Amino acid sequence: xxxxxxxxxxxxxxxxxxxxxxxxxxxxxxxxxxxxxxxxxxxxxxxxxxxxxxxxxxxxxxxxxxxxxxxxxxxxxxxxxxxxxxxxxxxxxxxxxxxxxxxxxxxxxxxxxxxxxxxxxxxxxxxxxxxxxxxxxxxxxxxxxxxxxxxxxxxxxxxxxxxxxxxxxxxxxxxxxxxxxxxxxxxxxxxxxxxxxxxxxxxxxxxxxxxxxxxxxxxxxxxxxxxxxxxxxxxxxxxxxxxxxxxxxxxxxxxxxxxxxxxxxxxxxxxxxxxxxxxxxxxxxxxxxxxxxxxxxxxxxxxxxxxxxxxxxxxxxxxxxxxxxxxxxxxxxxxxxx
Amino acid sequence: xxxxxxxxxxxxxxxxxxxxxxxxxxxxxxxxxxxxxxxxxxxxxxxxxxxxxxxxxxxxxxxxxxxxxxxxxxxxxxxxxxxxxxxxxxxxxxxxxxxxxxxxxxxxxxxxxxxxxxxxxxxxxxxxxxxxxxxxxxxxxxxxxxxxxxxxxxxxxxxxxxxxxxxxxxxxxxxxxxxxxxxxxxxxxxxxxxxxxxxxxxxxxxxxxxxxxxxxxxxxxxxxxxxxxxxxxxxxxxxxxxxxxxxxxxxxxxxxxxxxxxxxxxxxxxxxxxxxxxxxx
Numbered sequence: 001x002x003x004x005x006x007x008x009x010x011x012x013x014x015x016x017x018x019x020x021x022x023x024x025x026x027x028x029x030x031x032x033x034x035x036x037x038x039x040x041x042x043x044x045x046x047x048x049x050x051x052x053x054x055x056x057x058x059x060x061x062x063x064x065x066x067x068x069x070x071x072x073x074x075x076x077x078x079x080x081x082x083x084x085x086x087x088x089x090x091x092x093x094x095x096x097x098x099x100x101x102x103x104x105x106x107x108x109x110x111x112x113x114x115x116x117x118x119x120x121x122x123x124x125x126x127x128x129x130x131x132x133x134x135x136x137x138x139x140x141x142x143x144x145x146x147x148x149x150x151x152x153x154x155x156x157x158x159x160x161x162x163x164x165x166x167x168x169x170x171x172x173x174x175x176x177x178x179x180x181x182x183x184x185x186x187x188x189x190x191x192x193x194x195x196x197x198x199x200x201x202x203x204x205x206x207x208x209x210x211x212x213x214x215x216x217x218x219x220x221x222x223x224x225x226x227x228x229x230x231x232x233x234x235x236x237x238x239x240x241x242x243x244x245x246x247x248x249x250x251x252x253x254x255x256x257x258x259x260x261x262x263x264x265x266x267x268x269x270x271x272x273x274x275x276x277x278x279x280x281x282x283x284x285x286x287x288x289x290x291x292x293x294x295x296x297x298x299x300x301x302x303x304x305x306x307x308x309x310x311x312x313x314x315x316x317x318x319x320x321x322x323x324x325x326x327x328x329x330x331x332x333x334x335x336x337x338x
Numbered sequence: 339x340x341x342x343x344x345x346x347x348x349x350x351x352x353x354x355x356x357x358x359x360x361x362x363x364x365x366x367x368x369x370x371x372x373x374x375x376x377x378x379x380x381x382x383x384x385x386x387x388x389x390x391x392x393x394x395x396x397x398x399x400x401x402x403x404x405x406x407x408x409x410x411x412x413x414x415x416x417x418x419x420x421x422x423x424x425x426x427x428x429x430x431x432x433x434x435x436x437x438x439x440x441x442x443x444x445x446x447x448x449x450x451x452x453x454x455x456x457x458x459x460x461x462x463x464x465x466x467x468x469x470x471x472x473x474x475x476x477x478x479x480x481x482x483x484x485x486x487x488x489x490x491x492x493x494x495x496x497x498x499x500x501x502x503x504x505x506x507x508x509x510x511x512x513x514x515x516x517x518x519x520x521x522x523x524x525x526x527x528x529x530x531x532x533x534x535x536x537x538x539x540x541x542x543x544x545x546x547x548x549x550x551x552x553x554x555x556x557x558x559x560x561x562x563x564x565x566x567x568x569x570x571x572x573x574x575x576x577x578x579x580x581x582x583x584x585x586x587x588x589x590x591x592x593x594x595x596x597x598x599x600x601x602x603x604x605x606x607x608x609x610x611x612x613x614x615x616x617x618x619x
Contacts, residue, residue: 311515
């Protein structure tokens, strides 16, 4: 929690500081690893950068429900069906926390959803790949959630308080999902030959896209330097990607599955796993909207929103008829809580 | 819990050939009682499983993220009910488990009421179907708390609370849609008209149920009708909706006679399980 006196909002009782003084107080708070809170002064660029990142994160949770929901009706056992349904629900919940965190920066969920639907804001490129078999549900849990956790654990110490706190809750559930994905793949890997083959095929298809989740290489990452200076990010894309590879290699081995990279080998000197070259052209194409499912994912989201508009309108009309105006309702609430 | 046997009367339907049929009027021996109870648990489990499968279709397609969550929450509760009931059914017959029952039966062997399997339609159809089924389940589970079968009685103590939540959710939406806008009112009425032909079946007893009612194990479905009419009727009044008067009434779900949309539903449910014979998951 940043001390309010260190960087008060302009217009507050002890305000009257110069713009430079606000800036300096903000820089000092970040340097001291204090948390920036919604009512604190912050540079416009810091605010904009956070809105972009948190919104993209929230959108990823919401769009990310689709590839997995694709298998809910076909899950091969009732236990697995229950696990998958609970997981997709958790993702909707994460989306809601994150939209809430973004709203503390002065935007609204409606505005953010509108930007998602019109393509003005992005979501993680990984969700533009199709889920073609049941094993993909396991590969997503193990690899995609694994990559997400590697990215998100450092965000629990991000300089912006509401985002950091959302990440603590999100990471707890994500690591549970990742273990479930691993366990799903393990069951398949140790199952019949056909099940083992399905698991290997899924890992082959999801491995490289998962490595792309860490973003472009450090020397080509547009936002990295500034994000690290602001302590929104704590580690570089390449550092996190390396950490992920180092974790996954032994896990793949215990799964009895291979990773689709002939250049993967242990480097005695660096103490890390060396790996092959990522196809950055594919990454750029997917980011630009030219991946296998980009159009499908946004169309499904937009269709749900449009088909639901009469339901939301009915709920609003009902609320208007049954409650007093928002101002009056606010007054009642305040009166009740005094 | 209905303690008196009520004659199945004109709702009794000839059973499907796959069923075990004991002769009515002859007291249950233990084996016959277990067979009947297994069949009863199977039917109730199928209601929950098939409605869960339908509701799952809303995930990522609901009108708001909150509703996406609410519907999948309800579906997950129902899946929990299905798993308990199917497992118990398998245990009583001494063969198979929840998965063999869910994934290896044919369409003709499922025992759910037809209302549970009709397609989602728009949000109003789904809410109308939820309103009718949730109230039915709530009343049924409440009455089953007095069942002579300890497993069924224990199961409903938790499940009835979940059903009550499902009722509240459906009621709130029925009223919002019924009194919201002209468009939502029209759609909610159309939703009710769509589901109403399937209501009578909820209150029709088959032979198995009739025998179990006599044994104090099952609830006579007909005994739930008055409370259901009162509860659902009150919602329709609040929502400004008209009670539909359909000319046609469904039957046959409990005997494995389903709608044409049921085959594709089951094909989707069972696809992966059947593609990998001998697999453990």
